[in-house]
Protein backbone atom coordinates (compact mmCIF):
# COMPACT_ATOMS: atom_id res chain seq x y z
CA UNK A 1 0.00 0.00 0.00
CA UNK A 2 1.45 3.35 -1.00
CA UNK A 3 -0.61 5.69 1.08
CA UNK A 4 -3.17 4.56 3.50
CA UNK A 5 -6.59 5.96 2.72
CA UNK A 6 -8.65 3.75 5.01
CA UNK A 7 -11.69 5.91 5.66
CA UNK A 8 -13.24 7.29 2.50
CA UNK A 9 -16.39 9.04 1.39
CA UNK A 10 -16.71 6.87 -1.71
CA UNK A 11 -15.15 3.52 -2.55
CA UNK A 12 -15.32 2.59 -6.25
CA UNK A 13 -14.65 -1.05 -7.11
CA UNK A 14 -13.40 -1.36 -10.72
CA UNK A 15 -11.53 1.21 -12.83
CA UNK A 16 -12.99 0.51 -16.29
CA UNK A 17 -14.76 3.31 -18.18
CA UNK A 18 -17.67 3.18 -15.75
CA UNK A 19 -15.63 3.26 -12.52
CA UNK A 20 -13.49 6.02 -14.07
CA UNK A 21 -16.62 8.05 -14.87
CA UNK A 22 -17.72 7.86 -11.24
CA UNK A 23 -14.24 8.82 -10.02
CA UNK A 24 -14.00 11.81 -12.35
CA UNK A 25 -17.42 13.23 -11.55
CA UNK A 26 -17.21 12.70 -7.80
CA UNK A 27 -13.65 14.03 -7.46
CA UNK A 28 -14.40 17.02 -9.71
CA UNK A 29 -17.19 18.01 -7.33
CA UNK A 30 -14.40 19.04 -4.99
CA UNK A 31 -15.58 17.72 -1.65
CA UNK A 32 -15.27 13.96 -1.49
CA UNK A 33 -12.46 11.56 -0.59
CA UNK A 34 -12.54 8.87 -3.25
CA UNK A 35 -10.67 5.57 -3.43
CA UNK A 36 -10.87 3.52 -6.65
CA UNK A 37 -9.52 -0.03 -6.46
CA UNK A 38 -8.86 -2.51 -9.25
CA UNK A 39 -7.93 -6.15 -8.91
CA UNK A 40 -5.58 -5.92 -11.89
CA UNK A 41 -2.23 -4.32 -12.58
CA UNK A 42 -1.44 -0.80 -13.73
CA UNK A 43 -0.54 -1.32 -17.40
CA UNK A 44 0.69 2.18 -18.12
CA UNK A 45 1.99 5.00 -15.96
CA UNK A 46 -0.95 7.11 -17.10
CA UNK A 47 -3.74 5.06 -15.54
CA UNK A 48 -6.10 3.21 -17.87
CA UNK A 49 -4.69 4.01 -21.30
CA UNK A 50 -5.99 2.14 -24.33
CA UNK A 51 -3.30 -0.36 -25.31
CA UNK A 52 -3.81 0.39 -29.00
CA UNK A 53 -2.09 3.73 -28.38
CA UNK A 54 1.10 1.88 -27.37
CA UNK A 55 3.94 0.63 -29.54
CA UNK A 56 3.79 -3.08 -30.44
CA UNK A 57 6.01 -4.56 -27.72
CA UNK A 58 4.57 -2.65 -24.75
CA UNK A 59 1.09 -3.34 -26.16
CA UNK A 60 1.68 -7.10 -26.23
CA UNK A 61 3.07 -7.00 -22.69
CA UNK A 62 0.10 -4.97 -21.47
CA UNK A 63 -2.38 -7.36 -23.10
CA UNK A 64 -0.77 -10.37 -21.43
CA UNK A 65 -0.65 -8.61 -18.05
CA UNK A 66 -4.41 -7.97 -18.30
CA UNK A 67 -5.22 -11.65 -18.76
CA UNK A 68 -5.49 -12.56 -15.08
CA UNK A 69 -5.24 -16.32 -14.62
CA UNK A 70 -4.18 -16.94 -18.23
CA UNK A 71 -1.40 -14.42 -18.55
CA UNK A 72 0.22 -15.80 -21.69
CA UNK A 73 0.07 -14.70 -25.28
CA UNK A 74 -2.84 -16.05 -27.32
CA UNK A 75 -2.25 -17.01 -30.92
CA UNK A 76 -4.94 -15.73 -33.22
CA UNK A 77 -6.76 -18.56 -35.02
CA UNK A 78 -7.41 -18.37 -38.73
CA UNK A 79 -10.83 -17.88 -40.26
CA UNK A 80 -11.21 -21.58 -41.27
CA UNK A 81 -10.17 -22.67 -37.75
CA UNK A 82 -12.82 -20.43 -36.26
CA UNK A 83 -15.41 -21.66 -38.75
CA UNK A 84 -14.63 -25.30 -37.94
CA UNK A 85 -14.80 -24.63 -34.22
CA UNK A 86 -18.13 -22.86 -34.65
CA UNK A 87 -19.58 -25.82 -36.53
CA UNK A 88 -18.22 -28.51 -34.19
CA UNK A 89 -18.58 -26.53 -30.96
CA UNK A 90 -15.09 -27.71 -30.07
CA UNK A 91 -13.45 -24.44 -29.11
CA UNK A 92 -9.90 -24.03 -27.90
CA UNK A 93 -9.07 -21.21 -25.49
CA UNK A 94 -7.66 -19.06 -28.28
CA UNK A 95 -10.88 -19.40 -30.28
CA UNK A 96 -12.74 -17.88 -27.39
CA UNK A 97 -10.73 -15.03 -25.97
CA UNK A 98 -9.06 -11.99 -27.44
CA UNK A 99 -5.76 -10.51 -26.38
CA UNK A 100 -6.17 -8.57 -23.14
CA UNK A 101 -9.11 -10.67 -21.96
CA UNK A 102 -9.51 -13.94 -20.09
CA UNK A 103 -12.28 -16.38 -19.30
CA UNK A 104 -13.57 -15.57 -15.80
CA UNK A 105 -12.44 -18.86 -14.32
CA UNK A 106 -9.44 -19.15 -16.61
CA UNK A 107 -10.84 -22.17 -18.39
CA UNK A 108 -13.84 -23.23 -20.42
CA UNK A 109 -16.97 -22.68 -18.43
CA UNK A 110 -20.23 -23.62 -19.99
CA UNK A 111 -23.05 -22.23 -22.04
CA UNK A 112 -21.51 -18.85 -22.81
CA UNK A 113 -18.08 -20.20 -23.64
CA UNK A 114 -16.55 -16.95 -24.86
CA UNK A 115 -17.72 -14.76 -21.94
CA UNK A 116 -14.58 -12.91 -20.90
CA UNK A 117 -13.22 -10.20 -18.58
CA UNK A 118 -10.15 -8.01 -18.41
CA UNK A 119 -8.32 -7.60 -15.12
CA UNK A 120 -6.26 -4.42 -15.25
CA UNK A 121 -6.54 -0.75 -14.41
CA UNK A 122 -8.83 0.55 -17.16
CA UNK A 123 -10.67 -2.78 -17.47
CA UNK A 124 -11.93 -3.74 -20.92
CA UNK A 125 -11.72 -0.03 -21.70
CA UNK A 126 -8.01 -0.59 -22.34
CA UNK A 127 -8.82 -3.10 -25.11
CA UNK A 128 -12.18 -2.11 -26.61
CA UNK A 129 -13.07 -1.16 -30.20
CA UNK A 130 -14.48 2.19 -29.02
CA UNK A 131 -17.76 2.03 -31.01
CA UNK A 132 -20.22 4.31 -29.22
CA UNK A 133 -23.63 4.31 -30.93
CA UNK A 134 -26.47 5.68 -28.81
CA UNK A 135 -29.38 3.38 -27.93
CA UNK A 136 -32.52 3.89 -30.03
CA UNK A 137 -36.19 3.61 -29.23
CA UNK A 138 -36.70 -0.03 -28.33
CA UNK A 139 -33.26 -0.30 -26.75
CA UNK A 140 -33.79 2.66 -24.41
CA UNK A 141 -34.92 2.19 -20.80
CA UNK A 142 -38.59 3.13 -20.76
CA UNK A 143 -38.71 4.32 -17.13
CA UNK A 144 -35.91 6.90 -17.51
CA UNK A 145 -37.31 10.17 -18.90
CA UNK A 146 -35.97 10.64 -22.45
CA UNK A 147 -34.70 14.17 -21.82
CA UNK A 148 -32.73 13.05 -18.75
CA UNK A 149 -31.20 10.17 -20.69
CA UNK A 150 -30.26 12.44 -23.59
CA UNK A 151 -28.50 14.81 -21.17
CA UNK A 152 -26.62 11.89 -19.59
CA UNK A 153 -25.64 10.55 -23.04
CA UNK A 154 -24.30 13.98 -23.99
CA UNK A 155 -22.11 14.00 -20.86
CA UNK A 156 -20.97 10.44 -21.63
CA UNK A 157 -19.95 11.48 -25.16
CA UNK A 158 -17.95 14.35 -23.72
CA UNK A 159 -16.16 12.12 -21.18
CA UNK A 160 -15.36 9.45 -23.79
CA UNK A 161 -14.52 12.04 -26.48
CA UNK A 162 -16.87 10.48 -29.00
CA UNK A 163 -16.64 11.63 -32.60
CA UNK A 164 -17.96 10.38 -35.94
CA UNK A 165 -15.01 12.02 -37.66
CA UNK A 166 -12.22 9.77 -36.39
CA UNK A 167 -11.40 8.77 -39.96
CA UNK A 168 -11.31 11.31 -42.79
CA UNK A 169 -14.40 11.41 -44.97
CA UNK A 170 -12.79 10.76 -48.34
CA UNK A 171 -14.55 10.16 -51.66
CA UNK A 172 -13.80 6.44 -51.16
CA UNK A 173 -15.50 6.29 -47.79
CA UNK A 174 -18.44 8.30 -49.12
CA UNK A 175 -18.80 5.83 -51.97
CA UNK A 176 -18.74 2.88 -49.56
CA UNK A 177 -21.37 4.51 -47.41
CA UNK A 178 -23.55 5.21 -50.40
CA UNK A 179 -23.37 1.58 -51.45
CA UNK A 180 -24.26 0.36 -47.98
CA UNK A 181 -26.95 3.04 -47.70
CA UNK A 182 -28.63 1.89 -50.92
CA UNK A 183 -28.45 -1.75 -49.84
CA UNK A 184 -30.13 -0.96 -46.50
CA UNK A 185 -32.47 1.86 -47.62
CA UNK A 186 -35.54 -0.28 -46.96
CA UNK A 187 -34.67 -0.88 -43.27
CA UNK A 188 -33.12 2.43 -42.20
CA UNK A 189 -34.66 5.88 -41.74
CA UNK A 190 -33.45 9.37 -42.62
CA UNK A 191 -32.55 10.16 -38.99
CA UNK A 192 -30.75 6.83 -38.50
CA UNK A 193 -29.31 6.22 -41.94
CA UNK A 194 -26.10 4.33 -42.69
CA UNK A 195 -23.38 6.64 -41.38
CA UNK A 196 -19.91 6.91 -39.94
CA UNK A 197 -19.64 5.14 -36.61
CA UNK A 198 -19.37 7.36 -33.54
CA UNK A 199 -16.05 6.29 -32.01
CA UNK A 200 -14.43 7.15 -28.68
CA UNK A 201 -11.32 8.56 -30.21
CA UNK A 202 -9.51 11.79 -30.88
CA UNK A 203 -7.88 12.25 -34.23
CA UNK A 204 -5.87 14.69 -36.26
CA UNK A 205 -7.06 12.96 -39.44
CA UNK A 206 -3.89 10.90 -39.81
CA UNK A 207 -3.44 9.45 -36.35
CA UNK A 208 -6.02 8.28 -33.88
CA UNK A 209 -5.79 8.23 -30.08
CA UNK A 210 -8.26 5.70 -28.74
CA UNK A 211 -10.12 6.60 -25.53
CA UNK A 212 -9.60 4.55 -22.41
CA UNK A 213 -10.30 5.19 -18.74
CA UNK A 214 -7.44 7.71 -18.83
CA UNK A 215 -9.44 9.87 -21.26
CA UNK A 216 -12.33 9.93 -18.82
CA UNK A 217 -10.11 10.57 -15.81
CA UNK A 218 -8.36 13.50 -17.51
CA UNK A 219 -5.65 14.91 -15.24
CA UNK A 220 -6.60 12.36 -12.56
CA UNK A 221 -5.00 9.67 -14.75
CA UNK A 222 -1.56 11.14 -13.97
CA UNK A 223 -0.17 10.52 -10.47
CA UNK A 224 0.89 14.19 -10.37
CA UNK A 225 -2.63 15.33 -11.35
CA UNK A 226 -4.38 13.68 -8.41
CA UNK A 227 -5.48 15.68 -5.39
CA UNK A 228 -4.71 14.12 -1.99
CA UNK A 229 -8.31 13.05 -1.66
CA UNK A 230 -8.21 10.70 -4.66
CA UNK A 231 -6.28 7.46 -4.97
CA UNK A 232 -6.24 4.62 -7.52
CA UNK A 233 -5.11 1.39 -5.89
CA UNK A 234 -4.12 -1.30 -8.41
CA UNK A 235 -3.65 -5.05 -7.78
CA UNK A 236 -6.25 -4.62 -5.07
CA UNK A 237 -9.25 -6.94 -5.10
CA UNK A 238 -12.39 -6.18 -3.16
CA UNK A 239 -13.32 -9.50 -1.56
CA UNK A 240 -16.35 -8.46 0.41
CA UNK A 241 -18.49 -5.48 1.31
CA UNK A 242 -19.13 -5.06 5.04
CA UNK A 243 -22.85 -4.81 5.64
CA UNK A 244 -24.59 -3.38 8.71
CA UNK A 245 -28.39 -3.59 8.46
CA UNK A 246 -29.31 -1.58 5.37
CA UNK A 247 -25.96 0.13 4.90
CA UNK A 248 -22.50 -0.73 3.68
CA UNK A 249 -19.91 0.40 6.21
CA UNK A 250 -16.79 -0.56 4.29
CA UNK A 251 -15.01 -3.34 2.45
CA UNK A 252 -12.41 -6.05 2.83
CA UNK A 253 -9.59 -5.53 0.34
CA UNK A 254 -6.76 -7.80 -0.71
CA UNK A 255 -3.38 -6.35 -1.68
CA UNK A 256 -2.51 -9.04 -4.23
CA UNK A 257 1.20 -8.17 -4.29
CA UNK A 258 1.77 -8.83 -0.58
CA UNK A 259 -1.23 -11.09 0.09
CA UNK A 260 -2.36 -8.72 2.87
CA UNK A 261 -6.08 -8.51 3.58
CA UNK A 262 -7.27 -5.27 5.22
CA UNK A 263 -10.35 -3.15 5.68
CA UNK A 264 -11.44 0.30 4.55
CA UNK A 265 -14.44 2.22 5.86
CA UNK A 266 -16.66 3.88 3.26
CA UNK A 267 -19.75 6.07 3.44
CA UNK A 268 -20.84 5.15 -0.09
CA UNK A 269 -19.80 2.24 -2.32
CA UNK A 270 -20.12 1.93 -6.10
CA UNK A 271 -19.44 -1.50 -7.59
CA UNK A 272 -18.44 -1.18 -11.27
CA UNK A 273 -16.64 -4.49 -11.61
CA UNK A 274 -18.21 -5.67 -14.92
CA UNK A 275 -21.46 -7.53 -15.53
CA UNK A 276 -20.19 -10.85 -14.18
CA UNK A 277 -18.08 -9.73 -11.23
CA UNK A 278 -20.37 -6.99 -9.88
CA UNK A 279 -23.06 -9.54 -8.93
CA UNK A 280 -20.26 -11.85 -7.76
CA UNK A 281 -19.09 -9.29 -5.18
CA UNK A 282 -22.61 -8.60 -3.96
CA UNK A 283 -23.23 -12.31 -3.62
CA UNK A 284 -19.94 -12.77 -1.73
CA UNK A 285 -21.10 -10.03 0.63
CA UNK A 286 -24.38 -11.80 1.42
CA UNK A 287 -26.40 -9.31 -0.69
CA UNK A 288 -28.49 -11.68 -2.74
CA UNK A 289 -31.67 -10.17 -4.16
CA UNK A 290 -33.77 -12.56 -6.24
CA UNK A 291 -32.70 -11.01 -9.58
CA UNK A 292 -28.96 -10.98 -8.81
CA UNK A 293 -26.98 -12.66 -11.60
CA UNK A 294 -30.18 -13.44 -13.54
CA UNK A 295 -31.64 -12.03 -16.80
CA UNK A 296 -28.18 -12.41 -18.35
CA UNK A 297 -28.29 -11.03 -21.85
CA UNK A 298 -25.53 -11.44 -24.42
CA UNK A 299 -25.86 -10.09 -27.95
CA UNK A 300 -25.39 -12.95 -30.46
CA UNK A 301 -22.76 -11.79 -32.96
CA UNK A 302 -22.54 -12.80 -36.62
CA UNK A 303 -19.47 -11.84 -38.64
CA UNK A 304 -18.09 -11.96 -42.14
CA UNK A 305 -15.30 -10.40 -44.17
CA UNK A 306 -15.49 -8.91 -47.63
CA UNK A 307 -12.91 -8.06 -50.29
CA UNK A 308 -13.87 -4.60 -51.49
CA UNK A 309 -14.62 -4.08 -55.12
CA UNK A 310 -11.68 -1.71 -55.68
CA UNK A 311 -12.77 -0.38 -59.09
CA UNK A 312 -16.38 0.14 -58.12
CA UNK A 313 -15.42 1.82 -54.85
CA UNK A 314 -12.86 4.01 -56.55
CA UNK A 315 -9.90 2.65 -54.57
CA UNK A 316 -6.89 3.09 -56.76
CA UNK A 317 -3.83 2.16 -54.72
CA UNK A 318 -3.13 -1.36 -53.53
CA UNK A 319 -2.63 -2.28 -49.89
CA UNK A 320 -4.70 -1.61 -46.78
CA UNK A 321 -6.59 1.64 -47.13
CA UNK A 322 -6.63 3.79 -44.00
CA UNK A 323 -9.51 5.79 -45.36
CA UNK A 324 -11.96 2.92 -45.09
CA UNK A 325 -12.93 3.67 -41.49
CA UNK A 326 -15.88 2.26 -39.58
CA UNK A 327 -19.49 2.43 -40.79
CA UNK A 328 -22.66 1.95 -38.88
CA UNK A 329 -25.92 0.40 -40.01
CA UNK A 330 -28.12 1.55 -37.11
CA UNK A 331 -30.76 -0.31 -35.19
CA UNK A 332 -34.40 0.30 -35.99
CA UNK A 333 -36.92 -1.33 -33.68
CA UNK A 334 -39.32 -2.30 -36.44
CA UNK A 335 -37.24 -2.84 -39.55
CA UNK A 336 -33.68 -3.54 -38.45
CA UNK A 337 -33.44 -4.69 -34.80
CA UNK A 338 -29.71 -5.27 -35.28
CA UNK A 339 -26.57 -3.20 -34.91
CA UNK A 340 -24.36 -3.44 -38.00
CA UNK A 341 -20.67 -2.51 -38.09
CA UNK A 342 -18.41 -2.47 -41.13
CA UNK A 343 -14.83 -1.95 -40.05
CA UNK A 344 -11.45 -1.65 -41.57
CA UNK A 345 -9.27 -4.44 -40.20
CA UNK A 346 -7.21 -2.06 -38.06
CA UNK A 347 -10.31 -1.33 -36.01
CA UNK A 348 -11.71 -4.87 -35.90
CA UNK A 349 -11.34 -6.80 -32.64
CA UNK A 350 -11.78 -10.22 -34.31
CA UNK A 351 -9.26 -11.67 -36.77
CA UNK A 352 -11.49 -12.40 -39.75
CA UNK A 353 -8.87 -12.62 -42.43
CA UNK A 354 -5.26 -13.49 -42.64
CA UNK A 355 -3.30 -10.37 -41.64
CA UNK A 356 -0.96 -10.73 -44.58
CA UNK A 357 -3.92 -11.02 -46.95
CA UNK A 358 -5.52 -7.90 -45.45
CA UNK A 359 -2.26 -6.04 -46.04
CA UNK A 360 -2.31 -6.52 -49.78
CA UNK A 361 -6.03 -6.45 -50.48
CA UNK A 362 -8.85 -4.17 -49.44
CA UNK A 363 -10.58 -6.43 -46.94
CA UNK A 364 -13.04 -5.14 -44.35
CA UNK A 365 -14.74 -6.91 -41.48
CA UNK A 366 -18.48 -6.85 -40.91
CA UNK A 367 -20.24 -7.68 -37.66
CA UNK A 368 -23.96 -7.72 -36.92
CA UNK A 369 -25.06 -7.79 -33.26
CA UNK A 370 -28.52 -9.25 -32.59
CA UNK A 371 -30.99 -8.26 -29.88
CA UNK A 372 -31.70 -11.18 -27.60
CA UNK A 373 -35.41 -11.75 -28.08
CA UNK A 374 -36.18 -13.59 -24.86
CA UNK A 375 -34.74 -12.11 -21.68
CA UNK A 376 -35.29 -14.78 -19.03
CA UNK A 377 -34.57 -15.13 -15.32
CA UNK A 378 -33.21 -18.63 -15.96
CA UNK A 379 -30.28 -17.26 -18.01
CA UNK A 380 -27.96 -16.61 -15.14
CA UNK A 381 -24.63 -16.72 -13.36
CA UNK A 382 -24.30 -19.08 -10.38
CA UNK A 383 -21.81 -18.44 -7.58
CA UNK A 384 -20.21 -21.29 -5.69
CA UNK A 385 -20.45 -21.58 -1.89
CA UNK A 386 -17.18 -23.51 -1.79
CA UNK A 387 -15.00 -22.95 -4.89
CA UNK A 388 -13.02 -19.73 -5.37
CA UNK A 389 -11.75 -18.03 -8.52
CA UNK A 390 -8.22 -16.69 -9.02
CA UNK A 391 -9.00 -13.55 -7.01
CA UNK A 392 -10.51 -15.47 -4.08
CA UNK A 393 -14.11 -14.64 -4.96
CA UNK A 394 -16.87 -17.26 -5.43
CA UNK A 395 -16.26 -19.28 -8.62
CA UNK A 396 -18.88 -18.68 -11.30
CA UNK A 397 -20.79 -21.02 -13.61
CA UNK A 398 -23.50 -20.21 -16.12
CA UNK A 399 -26.87 -21.37 -17.32
CA UNK A 400 -27.57 -19.76 -20.66
CA UNK A 401 -29.22 -20.66 -23.93
CA UNK A 402 -30.57 -19.09 -27.07
CA UNK A 403 -34.24 -19.66 -27.76
CA UNK A 404 -35.76 -20.46 -31.15
CA UNK A 405 -36.67 -16.80 -31.52
CA UNK A 406 -33.05 -15.81 -30.79
CA UNK A 407 -31.78 -18.27 -33.40
CA UNK A 408 -34.27 -16.91 -35.91
CA UNK A 409 -32.64 -13.47 -35.42
CA UNK A 410 -29.22 -15.00 -35.98
CA UNK A 411 -30.49 -16.37 -39.32
CA UNK A 412 -31.75 -12.91 -40.29
CA UNK A 413 -28.39 -11.38 -39.35
CA UNK A 414 -26.65 -13.84 -41.66
CA UNK A 415 -28.90 -12.68 -44.54
CA UNK A 416 -28.16 -9.04 -43.73
CA UNK A 417 -24.42 -9.72 -43.76
CA UNK A 418 -24.71 -11.37 -47.17
CA UNK A 419 -26.53 -8.29 -48.32
CA UNK A 420 -23.82 -5.95 -46.97
CA UNK A 421 -21.09 -8.13 -48.47
CA UNK A 422 -22.66 -8.11 -51.92
CA UNK A 423 -23.06 -4.33 -51.76
CA UNK A 424 -19.35 -3.86 -51.10
CA UNK A 425 -17.57 -6.56 -53.09
CA UNK A 426 -16.84 -10.24 -52.78
CA UNK A 427 -17.56 -11.95 -49.45
CA UNK A 428 -14.68 -14.14 -48.22
CA UNK A 429 -15.37 -17.70 -47.14
CA UNK A 430 -18.55 -19.66 -47.38
CA UNK A 431 -21.08 -17.94 -45.18
CA UNK A 432 -21.35 -15.47 -42.32
CA UNK A 433 -20.29 -17.07 -39.07
CA UNK A 434 -21.94 -16.86 -35.65
CA UNK A 435 -19.19 -16.36 -33.09
CA UNK A 436 -19.21 -18.57 -29.99
CA UNK A 437 -21.83 -17.26 -27.52
CA UNK A 438 -20.33 -14.61 -25.24
CA UNK A 439 -18.11 -13.18 -27.99
CA UNK A 440 -19.96 -9.86 -27.99
CA UNK A 441 -18.34 -8.97 -24.63
CA UNK A 442 -21.55 -6.99 -24.05
CA UNK A 443 -23.15 -8.92 -21.17
CA UNK A 444 -26.06 -7.16 -19.58
CA UNK A 445 -28.87 -7.61 -17.10
CA UNK A 446 -27.18 -9.33 -14.15
CA UNK A 447 -27.69 -6.34 -11.84
CA UNK A 448 -30.54 -4.86 -13.84
CA UNK A 449 -32.42 -1.72 -12.95
CA UNK A 450 -36.15 -1.66 -12.47
CA UNK A 451 -39.04 0.57 -11.56
CA UNK A 452 -39.88 -1.26 -8.36
CA UNK A 453 -38.36 -3.69 -5.89
CA UNK A 454 -40.49 -6.55 -7.19
CA UNK A 455 -37.91 -9.32 -7.45
CA UNK A 456 -37.12 -8.72 -11.13
CA UNK A 457 -34.44 -6.09 -10.61
CA UNK A 458 -31.46 -5.37 -8.37
CA UNK A 459 -31.37 -1.56 -8.38
CA UNK A 460 -33.43 1.52 -9.15
CA UNK A 461 -33.07 3.81 -12.15
CA UNK A 462 -29.97 5.46 -10.63
CA UNK A 463 -28.21 2.20 -9.81
CA UNK A 464 -29.02 2.31 -6.07
CA UNK A 465 -29.38 -1.27 -4.85
CA UNK A 466 -32.84 -1.88 -3.46
CA UNK A 467 -32.95 -1.73 0.35
CA UNK A 468 -29.43 -0.25 0.65
CA UNK A 469 -29.05 3.49 1.16
CA UNK A 470 -25.42 3.77 0.18
CA UNK A 471 -24.71 0.94 -2.28
CA UNK A 472 -24.74 1.49 -6.04
CA UNK A 473 -24.06 -0.83 -8.97
CA UNK A 474 -22.89 0.46 -12.36
CA UNK A 475 -21.84 -0.95 -15.72
CA UNK A 476 -23.45 -3.03 -18.45
CA UNK A 477 -25.11 -5.31 -15.89
CA UNK A 478 -27.64 -2.60 -14.98
CA UNK A 479 -29.06 -2.37 -18.53
CA UNK A 480 -32.41 -4.18 -18.39
CA UNK A 481 -33.53 -3.91 -22.02
CA UNK A 482 -32.71 -6.07 -25.03
CA UNK A 483 -30.19 -3.98 -26.93
CA UNK A 484 -28.13 -4.55 -30.06
CA UNK A 485 -25.89 -1.48 -29.81
CA UNK A 486 -22.52 -1.55 -28.06
CA UNK A 487 -23.31 -0.76 -24.43
CA UNK A 488 -20.45 1.34 -23.03
CA UNK A 489 -21.85 4.76 -23.97
CA UNK A 490 -25.14 3.79 -22.32
CA UNK A 491 -23.40 2.45 -19.18
CA UNK A 492 -21.28 5.57 -18.84
CA UNK A 493 -24.44 7.69 -19.21
CA UNK A 494 -26.19 5.66 -16.52
CA UNK A 495 -23.15 6.11 -14.26
CA UNK A 496 -23.43 9.88 -14.79
CA UNK A 497 -26.94 9.60 -13.32
CA UNK A 498 -25.60 7.50 -10.43
CA UNK A 499 -23.12 10.25 -9.57
CA UNK A 500 -25.82 12.92 -9.79
CA UNK A 501 -27.83 10.96 -7.23
CA UNK A 502 -24.84 10.47 -4.90
CA UNK A 503 -23.91 14.15 -5.01
CA UNK A 504 -27.53 15.15 -4.44
CA UNK A 505 -27.88 12.83 -1.44
CA UNK A 506 -24.70 14.14 0.17
CA UNK A 507 -25.62 17.80 -0.14
CA UNK A 508 -27.13 19.30 2.99
Ligand SMILES: Cc1cc2nc3c(=O)[nH]c(=O)nc-3n(C[C@H](O)[C@H](O)[C@H](O)COP(=O)(O)OP(=O)(O)OC[C@H]3O[C@@H](n4cnc5c(N)ncnc54)[C@H](O)[C@@H]3O)c2cc1C
Nearest residue numbers: 014016017018039119123124129130131238273475486488
Ligand atom coordinates in the same frame (compact mmCIF):
# COMPACT_ATOMS: atom_id res chain seq x y z
C1 LIG B 1 -11.92 -6.40 -27.54
C2 LIG B 1 -13.09 -5.63 -26.98
C3 LIG B 1 -13.86 -4.84 -27.83
C4 LIG B 1 -14.94 -4.11 -27.32
N1 LIG B 1 -15.57 -3.24 -28.14
C5 LIG B 1 -16.54 -2.43 -27.64
C6 LIG B 1 -17.10 -1.40 -28.44
O1 LIG B 1 -16.70 -1.16 -29.58
N2 LIG B 1 -18.08 -0.65 -27.90
C7 LIG B 1 -18.55 -0.85 -26.64
O2 LIG B 1 -19.47 -0.15 -26.22
N3 LIG B 1 -18.01 -1.81 -25.86
C8 LIG B 1 -17.01 -2.59 -26.32
N4 LIG B 1 -16.43 -3.52 -25.51
C9 LIG B 1 -16.94 -3.67 -24.14
C10 LIG B 1 -16.45 -2.52 -23.26
O3 LIG B 1 -15.07 -2.56 -23.16
C11 LIG B 1 -17.14 -2.64 -21.91
O4 LIG B 1 -18.52 -2.39 -22.14
C12 LIG B 1 -16.65 -1.60 -20.91
O5 LIG B 1 -15.28 -1.69 -20.70
C13 LIG B 1 -17.39 -1.83 -19.58
O6 LIG B 1 -16.87 -0.91 -18.65
P1 LIG B 1 -16.92 -1.23 -17.09
O7 LIG B 1 -16.16 -0.13 -16.44
O8 LIG B 1 -18.31 -1.43 -16.66
O9 LIG B 1 -16.20 -2.64 -16.90
P2 LIG B 1 -14.74 -3.11 -17.26
O10 LIG B 1 -14.13 -2.23 -18.27
O11 LIG B 1 -14.84 -4.54 -17.56
O12 LIG B 1 -13.93 -2.91 -15.89
C14 LIG B 1 -14.23 -3.66 -14.74
C15 LIG B 1 -13.01 -3.64 -13.84
O13 LIG B 1 -13.38 -4.18 -12.57
C16 LIG B 1 -12.26 -4.86 -12.03
N5 LIG B 1 -12.74 -5.80 -11.01
C17 LIG B 1 -13.55 -6.88 -11.17
N6 LIG B 1 -13.80 -7.47 -9.99
C18 LIG B 1 -13.11 -6.76 -9.06
C19 LIG B 1 -12.98 -6.90 -7.64
N7 LIG B 1 -13.62 -7.84 -6.94
N8 LIG B 1 -12.17 -6.02 -7.00
C20 LIG B 1 -11.52 -5.03 -7.69
N9 LIG B 1 -11.65 -4.86 -9.03
C21 LIG B 1 -12.43 -5.72 -9.70
C22 LIG B 1 -11.62 -5.52 -13.24
O14 LIG B 1 -10.25 -5.80 -13.00
C23 LIG B 1 -11.85 -4.48 -14.34
O15 LIG B 1 -10.71 -3.66 -14.49
C24 LIG B 1 -15.32 -4.24 -25.96
C25 LIG B 1 -14.55 -5.03 -25.10
C26 LIG B 1 -13.42 -5.71 -25.61
C27 LIG B 1 -12.58 -6.51 -24.67
